Amino acid sequence: MDAKVEAVSANSTAHPFDVATAATFDGTRWQGATSDGYHAFVGQFGGATAATLLRTLMRQKEIAGDPLAFTVNFCAPIAPGGFDLTPRLIKATRSTQHWSIEATQAGEVAAFATAVFAQRRETWTHRPTAMPAVKSLTETPVYTRVAAPWIEQFEFRFPEDEPNFSGAAFAEPASAHTKVWIGHAVPRTLDLLSLSAIADAFFARIFHVRGELLPIGTVSMTTYFHVDAAELAAEPITAVLGVADANVFHKSFSDQTGELWSPSERLL
Structure with missing residues (x-):
């Protein structure tokens, strides 16, 4: 597939x-690699894998629009090192595109995803749901009680x-049920x-329910985006309020x- 080259070296200031x-x-092929800083219980933190898959899709020459729905299935832990990425356009219509992508290591699928990209047009808008009332980001102290490589890549603030x-x-x-402000530990505009x-950075619900850390991992995750890239860029933010339940x-x-x-x- 003809595509634009994107590379960030380990020595980059990125x-x-x-x-x-x-x-x-x-x-010839797309590739990604794990990062020691995003190591989780077993293999790489799923959110880093998901972002790598989505980044690869967003770099495709044929891409039109922004992600609307994104489902990642984690088949096996991704071992330290590189992995191959195989994107494929499944179907395109006037308004949407349906894509798939696989991440493989040693010829075995470690993760695969499907994504719907859409060209959003100005139409009717209605937002019936409301954000819960919580302390602001600056009023909430940084959480430091749990340490792990991938957790240290984010800043968590629990308002309650x-x-x-x-x-x-x-x-x-x-x-x-939890509410938590989440942003990158090294500030980055989201x-x-x-x-x-x-979306995968919430502490596992079972941690909160049982009050202990257990070796678990995400199996399948679907993210729905309610904003496009331009809308998000127009309101530069470095953290979001996450509200989670089970x-x-x-x-x-x-x-x-x-x-x-x-x-x-605004619900993102």
């Missing part, structure tokens, strides 16, 4: 997030019910790639729903 999610094209996983597990399940990573924990798996709000109270 933001750590851009280095970690860089996509390169050598004229700050979690503490340092003691014994709870005797009874606690609430899965774009669609940032949102695709932050419905079911059953037989080794659980769900999570999350919202990302701008400081101006």
Whole structure:
């Protein structure tokens, strides 16, 4: 596939997030690579993988519009090192494009995604949902109770019910609902790639419910974007309010729903 080359070297002064999610094209194939700074329990933090996949799609010559819906399935931990990326345009219409992309290592699929890109047009707008009332970003202290490579790449601020996983597990399940301001630890104006990573940056719901850290990983994640790149750029922000909850924990798996709000109270 003919595509534009994008490369960010490890010695670049680019933001750590851009280095970690860089996509390169050598004229034959696209490639990404893991980053030690985004290591999670097993393999790379899923949000970094998701952003790499989305970045690759956004660099395709045929791309039209901005991401509308983006689903990533994590098939296996991505081992340290490089991985191949294979994007494919499945179907294009006047308003939308449907894409798929695979990340492979040693010939095996480690993750794959589907994405819908859309050219948004000015039509009727209605936003019936409202951002919950919380302390502002600057009124909320930075959370420092949990340390891990990927967690240190983000800044978390809990305006209420700050979690503490340092003691014994709870005797009874606690609430899965949380509100947290999230931004890059090294300040970076948020774009669609940032949102695709932050969507996976919520602490796992089971951590909050049981009061302990457990080795888990995301299996499947879908992100819906309610803004396009131009709208996001017109309101430069460095953090969003994340609101997350869960419905079911059953037989080794659980769900999570999350919202990302701008400081101006717009659902992103």
